[in-house]
Amino acid sequence: MKIAVIGGTGLIGSQVVKNLNAAGHEAVPHSKSTGLDIIGGQGLGEAVAGADVVVNLTNSPTFDEASLAFFQTSMDNLLAAARKGGVGHFVILSIVGTDQVPELDYYRAKALQEKILAAGPIPYSIVRATQFMDFMDAVLSWTADADTVRLPATPIQPIASKDVAAAVAEIAAGAPLNGIRNIAGPEVFTLDELGRITLSHKGDNRTVVTDPTAGMFAVVKGDVLTDKEAHLATTRYTDWLS
Numbered sequence: 001m002k003i004a005v006i007g008g009t010g011l012i013g014s015q016v017v018k019n020l021n022a023a024g025h026e027a028v029p030h031s032k033s034t035g036l037d038i039i040g041g042q043g044l045g046e047a048v049a050g051a052d053v054v055v056n057l058t059n060s061p062t063f064d065e066a067s068l069a070f071f072q073t074s075m076d077n078l079l080a081a082a083r084k085g086g087v088g089h090f091v092i093l094s095i096v097g098t099d100q101v102p103e104l105d106y107y108r109a110k111a112l113q114e115k116i117l118a119a120g121p122i123p124y125s126i127v128r129a130t131q132f133m134d135f136m137d138a139v140l141s142w143t144a145d146a147d148t149v150r151l152p153a154t155p156i157q158p159i160a161s162k163d164v165a166a167a168v169a170e171i172a173a174g175a176p177l178n179g180i181r182n183i184a185g186p187e188v189f190t191l192d193e194l195g196r197i198t199l200s201h202k203g204d205n206r207t208v209v210t211d212p213t214a215g216m217f218a219v220v221k222g223d224v225l226t227d228k229e230a231h232l233a234t235t236r237y238t239d240w241l242s
Contacts, residue, residue: 003027003172004048004087006038006078007057011134012093015165016055016172025173031058038074044081053089054082055172060109063216067109075116083121089176090122093168096130096157096182100224104216114180123176129164130157130184130225133240136198139191143214148207149199150214151192157226158194159185160240163233182230187237191217194237201241 003020007013008029020027030036036043038058048054056078060067082090098110117124136158143150167183189197195208212218
């Protein structure tokens with residue numbers, strides 16, 4: 001199949017392209033660096049021309065309220081181009097629990113993206129993943145100073161980006177789900193515990209302080225960012241760190 005991977009040069013997209021091509025498909029990456037503008041529309045028709053499947057892995061440049069407008073406009077543009085081009089399957093990557101944390105603008109934006117896709121004219125698949133292991137350093141940096149890192153005890157179930165990419169590639173090459181598949185890592189940690197594991201592995205002597213008000217995940221209630229019934233990947237966090 002010919003598969004257009006929008007956002008195909010990023011962390012997940014580049015791995016999805018590699019996996020699909022290794023499986024014998026023709027996966028073509030498209031992004032700003034290849035001349036695609038999903039907001040202005042430049043290059044959209046050419047990007048999806050002849051594609052059997054479109055995989056949209058683009059991300060909003062901000063995590064604030066502006067992300068809602070980004071996903072509204074980008075999905076409207078992409079779906080219109082895909083419909084005109086006769087695309088038969090449209091795939092997006094979303095987040096486990098995205099509809100359960102309305103306090104976060106970005107999660108509301110991802111829920112909106114899902115809604116737009118499900119209401120659209122093209123058979124679709126939504127892959128919801130838990131938090132990426134690859135982003136843990138960024139999470140630590142949000143609430144860190146020279147001596148401490150403050151993190152809430154929010155339960156998360158981290159997954160390696162390579163496992164996310166493998167799942168997205170598999171679903172893109174298959175029949176449309178017309179629904180959602182949740183994927184997750186094999187272990188659940190509290191975020192503060194994960195911080196301690198990460199710093200210890202790096203030989204970082206800063207102290208992790210459990211702070212229920214620290215960082216964007218502080219507003220998350222309960223264990224909605226985890227899913228023990230999800231399709232579980234095999235990569236464990238300590239193995240990924242090693």
